[in-house]
Each structure stands twice: as C-alpha cells, then as structure tokens.
Amino acid sequence: MTRNQNILTTLRSLDPADRDIDPQGARAQTDLARILATDPSGPPSLRAGGRSDRPSRNSRTAWKLVLAGGIVTAAAAVVAVLPSITGGDRAFATWTPSPEGMAPEARAKAGAKCRETLQEHGAGAGYANDLRSADAVIVERRGKWTTVVLATRNGFRAMCIAGNSTYKFEDGFGSIGTPVNYTAPGPRDLLTTDLGTGTIDDGQLSLAVGAAGSEVAKVTYRSQDHGEVAATVSKGRFALWLPGDELDDDAVRNGIQVKVTYSDGSTGTSRLHL
Template sequence: MKNNDQRIDTLLRSMDVAEQSSPPDPTRAEADLNRILSSQPVVSSNSTMQFSQELNKPKTHRRRRALTLAGLAAAVTAGFVIMPALSGGDPAFATWTAAPGTLIGSERDNAVSDCRHSKQDVGGGMYSAELSAAEVAIAERRGAWVTVVLSGTDGFEATCTTDATAAWFRKGMIGSIGKPTNVTDLPARGIAATQLGTGTIADNPISIASGRVGTDVRGLSYTKADKEEVIATVAKGQFAFWLPGNELQNATDQGVPVHVTYSDGSSAIQVLNF
C-alpha cells in the first residue's frame, strides 16, 4: 500500500508541463496536490492501477479529477490535467454528436498512434509493454472529437479523447490508463465501468464512461437529462461514450442507468458502476 501511495504521489507531482514558459510555482503545486489527494480518494490495497494524464505545451492548471478509474473491486481517484481554452478546433464541443461515427484510414491510424504515444511515459514507462501489445477495441468520432480505447490482457485499458481538428501544438487530450489486479470474467449480459465521471478539457466539463461488456451485449446507450439518447460504441468486449457537461459528476456514487441491448434482440435497463 505504501508503495502504491508513493507511486500515485509521484504521478500527481509530475503533472506540471516541463515546457511551460515559467517555472512551476511550488506553493501552488503543493496546494493543488493536497486538494487532489483529499478529494474522496478510494484506494484498495489489492489494486496496482496507475493512472495517466495527457500534457500539452500550453500552460495548464490542475483541478480535482472527478473522473474515476477502477477495477471491479478497486477504485483509485487520481489527478486530472485541465487544458486551457484551445485556439481553433472545437473547444466548446459544438460539433459533438450523440451517435458516434467510425474512424477509418489515416484518421484512425493517427488517433491510435497519438493515444499510444501520449501514454508511453506514464509511471516511468511502466505500461510500455502492455501498450505495445494492446489491440484497438474502439476508434470513434463524435464531430471533431475522436476517442480511442486500447485493451489488452488482464484487464489492461488505455483511453484517449481529443479534438482532432485542433493544431497539434494546442491539442488537449483527456484519458486514462490502468490494469487492476482482480479482474474477473463478466456474465454474458454483464457491464462494468473502468472509467466513469466528469473531468474538464479546454475549460469545459466533459462526462465520460468506458469499460467492459459481456459476450451477449451488443449495444448500450445513455439517456441525458434532456432526453437525448447518447449511443455508446460497443466493440471487442469494450464500450465507450461521452457527452459535454458535468451530467455524470455523481456517477461514481450513484451509478448510471443505461439501456443495454443483447444479441437476441432483447434489452434491459442496467446500472453502470464499478
């Protein structure tokens, strides 16, 4: 447990971008770290999950991460990098769509490559082997925004969501990486979140859910407060969806009702949680 705490502490303390124009303010960094570490962490002694943040050259600000990754029996709340407003691209999610499209060709290749690269040095490269071996489970587009989910053995998962139309030097990315020690097989109609909650990118809140599904699950959707249906991408035993706003900010405590469709055409409402 002590080693895990130290590793999480090290990751959190490394969030300031090395190329920022002025040296980090140690007083601010310490205050931010204390705020992150005191904001409802839930750490299981049997979890070895480590979590990442995506960095960028513009000056960043850190805020508590409401987006939580977890295994089925373990959860860790970690730091989350907040990107500044972007110049160009789609910083206000204006092009977002409730139904996803599929990334193909060079767009898919670039998104996958960017995701792998952004995670390569997390935890001193502790997941480099898993990243290299992981397959692409999901590569979707919602307007200007693309999401990639990489999955591997023993529950390994890496996720990335970014504005594909922003200039490369102003591109912010929100995502996660981890591998719980206690992954169990899901029932055929089971669902389990590994990422669930609300974070911030480009000074705007974003709600994200991703995770695993059983072999009989063919579709999953979430109905927003305004009754719009958000369709998840479901592929290769994984699911992912996201929406602008902070609608899922209490999801880790309350769970999220989702509509699940099965291979025989039937469906049911399930509660998505860890």
C-alpha cells in the same frame, strides 16, 4: 472509492483558468474548503506515469483524475494526466450523441497516435508490454473529438481523448492501467473501468468506459441534457461521453442506468458503477 486527494501542487500545474480570479469569490472559497477537507493520509499525488498499488476500500484501486478542478474517477491501477485539452472544438459545438464512422486508415492512425502519446509522455511507465500488445478496440469520433481505447484480454486498458481532428492526444487527457483482480464480465454484463466528470478549458465533460460481455451489442445512456447518448461497443469494450457534469460525484456514487441491447435483439438495463 477513496476520498479526494490533496493534490494542490498538481492542480496548480494543470489548471488553465484565469490566475487573476478573486480569491474571496464563492467558487474559490468552495474549492479551498474542499482542498482543506482532504484526507492528508490518502494516496500520493499522481503525475503522468506515476503508479501505486495501494488498494482502495472496495479492493479495487480507484484514483481521481483532477483536471482544472473536475474529476474523472477510474477503477484502475493508474490514471495518467496529460495537459488539459486546448484548441479544437472549444465549446463542443460539433459533438454528436452517436459516434460517427471513421475510415480504416484514420482509425489506425488515431490508435497508433494514442499509443505513441502515452509512451512518449511517460504515462505508460510500467505498462510498456501492455501498450505494445494492446489492440485499438475502440476508435470513435464525435464531431472533431476523437476517443481511443486500447485494451488487452487481461483487463489492461488505456484511453485517450482529444478535441481536434489531427489526433494530438498530447493536448488531451487519458487514463491507463489494469483493474485489481480483473475478471471479464459475463456474456450480458458490463464492467465499468472509468466513470465521472472532468473539467477542461471551456467546460466539463462526462464519460463512462468499460468492458462488455460477448452478447452486448449496444449500450445507450439517457442524458437529461442531451437525450439518448450511444456508446461505441467494440471488441469487448464500450465507451461513451457527453458534454457537461452530469456524471458527477453523485452519479459515480449511486451509479447510472443504461439500456443494453443484446445480440439476439432483446433488451435490458444495467447500472454502471465503480
């Protein structure tokens, strides 16, 4: 995983926080120290639709998506930044640890809106063909929050998350890309493509997204704060997220353990890491 990128300009354009914050305050000084410690020779700042093929030290390009000071680390060629989430369920009041059902019409609309948003906002630059051919493999709702994962068999995936019930993903954030040297996971394996924590207007959220083997039927994560959080597992992909910064840098660095239930009813554990 690469070191923190120096993206002060991007942070200024994305950060919805109060501009009158005390520059001598503890949080401001901590953020400043982190920025000043950034390796200036690292990868260039990413904008929506930006891309780079520069490899990371683990042979997989890993970018950090910065949202108002938080990060989401993605094991993919590109991370697309959309405006930070506003409106909707500001305090995660309706969030549920297990995804809720959605009618087929709603699933189709959400999937189409995610694809359209990435195309219209330039995040799909260089991935036009993949976006057109990708299936909406995951469309889930947790309260007012909607998550969509689009994917193809070659490892390409795009993700959108928004905190509203009208699929306004342009008010949310997401990622897009194909892991370098992608190899589909074995029947009982998991391959993580996105893992980390992001900061939004009223708090932080943590997420884990990736590919799942053909015998993987269920994935759950035991959260310290929220109990058992169930992933959506569908069409060879899995996705889960939860409020808070539980999946912070330490979790990304050390990996997180999840419980896996297989199609024959047996269970096991797996460690998600990038």
